[in-house]
Amino acid sequence: MVICNLNELDRGQYEEKFGEVDWRELSYTYMDIMQKIGDPCFQYFVNEDIIFPFYKHQMSDGKTENEKLLNEFIDILGSNFNDLQLLTYLVFVPLRINDFREEVITQWLYEICCMLKREECSILFFYSEKLERFKAVFENSSCISKVCSYNTMAHIMGRSMGEFLCTLNGKKRANIRRYLERFQKSPFTFKEINVSTEWKRMEKLYIETCKKYDEPYENKKFWEYLATDTIPNLKWLGIYHGETLVLFNGYWIDGDSYHVNDRKKIINMSLK
Numbered sequence: 001m002v003i004c005n006l007n008e009l010d011r012g013q014y015e016e017k018f019g020e021v022d023w024r025e026l027s028y029t030y031m032d033i034m035q036k037i038g039d040p041c042f043q044y045f046v047n048e049d050i051i052f053p054f055y056k057h058q059m060s061d062g063k064t065e066n067e068k069l070l071n072e073f074i075d076i077l078g079s080n081f082n083d084l085q086l087l088t089y090l091v092f093v094p095l096r097i098n099d100f101r102e103e104v105i106t107q108w109l110y111e112i113c114c115m116l117k118r119e120e121c122s123i124l125f126f127y128s129e130k131l132e133r134f135k136a137v138f139e140n141s142s143c144i145s146k147v148c149s150y151n152t153m154a155h156i157m158g159r160s161m162g163e164f165l166c167t168l169n170g171k172k173r174a175n176i177r178r179y180l181e182r183f184q185k186s187p188f189t190f191k192e193i194n195v196s197t198e199w200k201r202m203e204k205l206y207i208e209t210c211k212k213y214d215e216p217y218e219n220k221k222f223w224e225y226l227a228t229d230t231i232p233n234l235k236w237l238g239i240y241h242g243e244t245l246v247l248f249n250g251y252w253i254d255g256d257s258y259h260v261n262d263r264k265k266i267i268n269m270s271l272k
Contacts, residue, residue, distance in 0.1 A: 001047045001111045006035050009044065009051070017051040019096030022128055022150075024250075026053055026092060029233040037221040039064040045091075045112055049100070052112065054091040065219040077124060077148055089116050093127035097134055105137045113145055124148055193236040193248055199227035201245050202236070 006014075014028045021027045026042075034040050041064075045052040055070050070090070078087035091112060097105055109125070116123055123145035127134050131149075138147050161180075165173045183190075195202070203223040210217035226234075238248035 001045050004044045004046045006031055006040060014051060018094045029231060033225055034066055037225050039066045041066045041070055050094060050096060052091055054089055057088050080148065081146055087122050087124050089123045091123060091125050093125055093131060093134060095128055095130060098131060102137050105134065109138060126150065187241055189240045193238045195236055196227050198245055199223050202248055
């Protein structure tokens, strides 16, 4: 296993070895943007089969906005462990790890711990609740580190509104149809956003929402880059009141899935 930077990994290699993405921040498209605006944070443990993104906690407040965001995030995670004075490394466990045998997973965990334990540090493996098998393997391994699980997935059944409605009971189906009728009669419209003309409005709405919930946010370079570069793996959809954008969402497309960043959750929709 070796340590690489993103510029040493092409999109195909990353998507094949990492597999399904739960978090926007771990999609190749998003990481590539952050690298291009000079704000990359992750490095990657890589071998012939799999990739583990990881982040090293900055001892200061961080030099970039992305570092500040991640430092705050892992400080919160680290506060869950009374015996963990300082969380130094955050290692993201890909869902693809479930494809491998227990002894192989154990060896990878051991290799990662050995590579990071060359310096005195604390390591937190961050994994999806879907990976209960990983947790069992981890607890039976000799790694001296911590694990923390997350669950950010909401499943949408069906590819169209018609298919989705068929998965619901009669009452819920009737309610959604009533809401759709009201929306169609309202002054609101739903359409794809032209980011080159709307990015300042998008940035304003985004920052207002982050400040409302006291959350960190991307810097101005991020939005300026979105406005000047055509990104084939990113789509923005919004709700307009007349000609004014009032709500929007980004769809980060990697491999066969859409990853919808909706503040508190990530929605995964298979394209297969």
